[in-house]
Amino acid sequence: MSDAPAEATVLDEIIAGVREDLAVREAQVSYEEVCAAAQAAPAPRDPMPGFRAAGISVISEVKRKSPSKGHLAEITDPAALAQSYARGGAHAISVLTEQRRFNGSLDDLRAVRAAVDTPVLRKDFMVTSYQVQEARAAGADLVLLIVAALDDADLKALYDEAIGLGMTVLVEVHDEEETRRAVDLGAELIGVNARNLKTLAVDNDTFGRLAALIPDDRVKVAESGISGPADVERFAREGARVVLVGEALVKDGDPEAAVRAMTGIKG
Numbered sequence: 001m002s003d004a005p006a007e008a009t010v011l012d013e014i015i016a017g018v019r020e021d022l023a024v025r026e027a028q029v030s031y032e033e034v035c036a037a038a039q040a041a042p043a044p045r046d047p048m049p050g051f052r053a054a055g056i057s058v059i060s061e062v063k064r065k066s067p068s069k070g071h072l073a074e075i076t077d078p079a080a081l082a083q084s085y086a087r088g089g090a091h092a093i094s095v096l097t098e099q100r101r102f103n104g105s106l107d108d109l110r111a112v113r114a115a116v117d118t119p120v121l122r123k124d125f126m127v128t129s130y131q132v133q134e135a136r137a138a139g140a141d142l143v144l145l146i147v148a149a150l151d152d153a154d155l156k157a158l159y160d161e162a163i164g165l166g167m168t169v170l171v172e173v174h175d176e177e178e179t180r181r182a183v184d185l186g187a188e189l190i191g192v193n194a195r196n197l198k199t200l201a202v203d204n205d206t207f208g209r210l211a212a213l214i215p216d217d218r219v220k221v222a223e224s225g226i227s228g229p230a231d232v233e234r235f236a237r238e239g240a241r242v243v244l245v246g247e248a249l250v251k252d253g254d255p256e257a258a259v260r261a262m263t264g265i266k267g
């Protein structure tokens with residue numbers, strides 16, 4: 001076995017940047033203040049009844065830029081984009097709040113939350129309690145926890161904290177081992193992300209492979225690389241109740257129609 005240090009993955013690099021930005025925010029707003037703001041925030045909206053209803057639900061994403069594709073779309077008014085997603089029937093709206101690689105922010109999330117009645121997901125690289133509290137303080141109804149970014153103890157602590165604040169947690173997996181950890185955690189909402197975090201390539205066979213390991217009483221979400229209704233039909237047949245779509249929607253000239261074409265598809 002080689003003694004060489006393991007090469008940093010894209011995920012490691014993203015999280016290193018997230019921690020630096022977090023240190024700046026923590027110096028500006030204390031943990032106690034952010035917890036108080038989370039308590040004072042409007043009550044969280046519950047996406048689960050919508051996700052469990054018949055037909056596919058769509059989580060539509062506000063995404064400007066990404067490590068895999070670079071610039072995707074000029075989104076000057078995230079609230080207006082979210083309103084068109086909502087008109088198209090989106091069951092939830094994902095807002096990428098990571099700044100360095102995705103050009104997002106918590107201000108985007110606040111603007112979206114104020115503009116729609118739909119539940120809003122903070123999609124970020126959550127590794128600390130502070131981030132969970134600031135998500136709720138900004139109005140998030142759901143948070144993402146990426147299993148690959150957390151050991152079991154931190155995964156459980158952040159999961160319990162978010163649930164304790166009344167939020168829904170989307171627990172994201174990329175391989176068999178992570179799927180087992182998400183199932184053992186008791187996660188009700190499990191997202192299979194088809195984007196390999198080492199190569200950034202999307203493999204559309206990932207969802208079916210990992211969905212088979214998730215009990216059917218959980219809500220299964222297919223994430224990444226979904227380009228249109230044909231992909232949605234495939235993932236619905238493979239057991240997805242929900243799809244999470246970013247690039248295809250932000251690049252579509254008519255996002256409302258693009259969401260409408262994906263919602264309600266039967267498995």
Ligand SMILES: O=C(O)c1ccccc1NCC(=O)[C@H](O)[C@H](O)COP(=O)(O)O
Nearest residue numbers: 066067068069223224225226245246247
């Ligand atoms: O999108 C990326 O390049 C990316 C790279 C590394 C970590 C996460 C990344 N994306 C976050 C997401 O999970 C996607 O934004 C989401 O699943 C939507 O994907 P898509 O429909 O392919 O834009």
